[in-house]
Amino acid sequence: MIKKIFKSSGKSIVIGITGPAGAGKSSLIDKTVLELKKHGYKAAVLAIDPTSHITGGAILGDRVRMSESTDSGTYIRSMASRGATGAISHAVRNSIRVLEYAGFDTIIIESVGAGQTEVEISKIADITVVVFNPNTGDSIQTIKAGLTEIGDIYLVNKSDLTGANQLFDAVRDFIGMSEKNPSIMMTSTKSNKGITEFAKKLNALITVKKKTKNTEEKSRLETELRDIVLNNIKTKVERMLETNITYANYLKKVQSKILDPFEAAERISKLIK
Numbered sequence: 001m002i003k004k005i006f007k008s009s010g011k012s013i014v015i016g017i018t019g020p021a022g023a024g025k026s027s028l029i030d031k032t033v034l035e036l037k038k039h040g041y042k043a044a045v046l047a048i049d050p051t052s053h054i055t056g057g058a059i060l061g062d063r064v065r066m067s068e069s070t071d072s073g074t075y076i077r078s079m080a081s082r083g084a085t086g087a088i089s090h091a092v093r094n095s096i097r098v099l100e101y102a103g104f105d106t107i108i109i110e111s112v113g114a115g116q117t118e119v120e121i122s123k124i125a126d127i128t129v130v131v132f133n134p135n136t137g138d139s140i141q142t143i144k145a146g147l148t149e150i151g152d153i154y155l156v157n158k159s160d161l162t163g164a165n166q167l168f169d170a171v172r173d174f175i176g177m178s179e180k181n182p183s184i185m186m187t188s189t190k191s192n193k194g195i196t197e198f199a200k201k202l203n204a205l206i207t208v209k210k211k212t213k214n215t216e217e218k219s220r221l222e223t224e225l226r227d228i229v230l231n232n233i234k235t236k237v238e239r240m241l242e243t244n245i246t247y248a249n250y251l252k253k254v255q256s257k258i259l260d261p262f263e264a265a266e267r268i269s270k271l272i273k
């Protein structure tokens with residue numbers, strides 16, 4: 001399928017929305033998608049689900065939170081992220097291609113937390129939004145944990161709750177000086193505040209990103225190709241080592257301390273052409 005649709009792919013704008021669990025990402029996406037529709041965009045949502053897909057808890061949660069937009073024709077799909085992070089970006093890249101082929105020009109990816117997956121997704125996304133909320137005390141911790149580099153927009157959601165203003169100031173102090181010069185905004189999906197402004201900002205960013213999409217796509221494809229080649233080679237070598245007699249012999253020598261592992265590895269590596 002990818003073979004068939006690859007040729008025309010790489011034009012849609014990908015928006016990554018990340019942040020701690022319960023920050024209100026799904027609720028925000030639900031409302032934002034409707035606003036983006038007014039700007040003429042047709043959005044699809046991919047929710048990366050960090051939990052087991054057997055219990056289905058978060059999948060259901062995301063679906064329920066996005067009921068408004070699903071009712072109006074938005075496509076939402078959850079993906080389990082258990083397993084290698086490399087595998088996730090692989091699956092996400094291909095899902096984006098399929099969704100684009102299906103006619104969506106804006107693809108929103110929701111992911112939780114501040115881990116490797118988020119950083120990987122921010123590399124795939126054209127625009128990254130980091131969502132915080134005053135409910136969880138770990139927000140600043142999250143900022144410190146490495147989300148400072150990835151955001152184009154930092155959003156303090158749940159502005160209807162106390163502590164939102166302080167959090168906004170803290171985020172501004174922390175993020176304000178970063179090189180990317182990101183926007184810092186406040187929203188409340190509950191009292192419907194700031195969503196229009198957020199969508200407006202996204203619209204402006206989409207317009208900018210569309211101009212550089214071509215160049216961006218080229219460098220992304222280079223990363224992707226490299227990823228695939230390195231992965232293939234790794235698998236090949238792993239398989240070879242499983243059955244290789246010379247390797248087994250060297251291993252015995254190392255295990256009986258006749259040879260150190262570095263010397264042995266050097267010699268084994270020379271066998272691989």
Ligand SMILES: Nc1nc2c(ncn2[C@@H]2O[C@H](COP(=O)(O)OP(=O)(O)OP(=O)(O)O)[C@@H](O)[C@H]2O)c(=O)[nH]1
Nearest residue numbers: 020021022023024025026027065112158188189190
């Ligand atoms: N007070 C208030 N609550 C909100 C707001 N936005 C979302 N919530 C609530 O916060 C909870 C989590 O919202 P979600 O939209 O599921 O958050 P999420 O970030 O997608 O959560 P995960 O996908 O589980 O990480 C829900 O109970 C929402 O109703 C808001 O602006 N104000």
Ligand SMILES: [Mg+2]
Nearest residue numbers: 025026061062
């Ligand atoms: Mg969610």
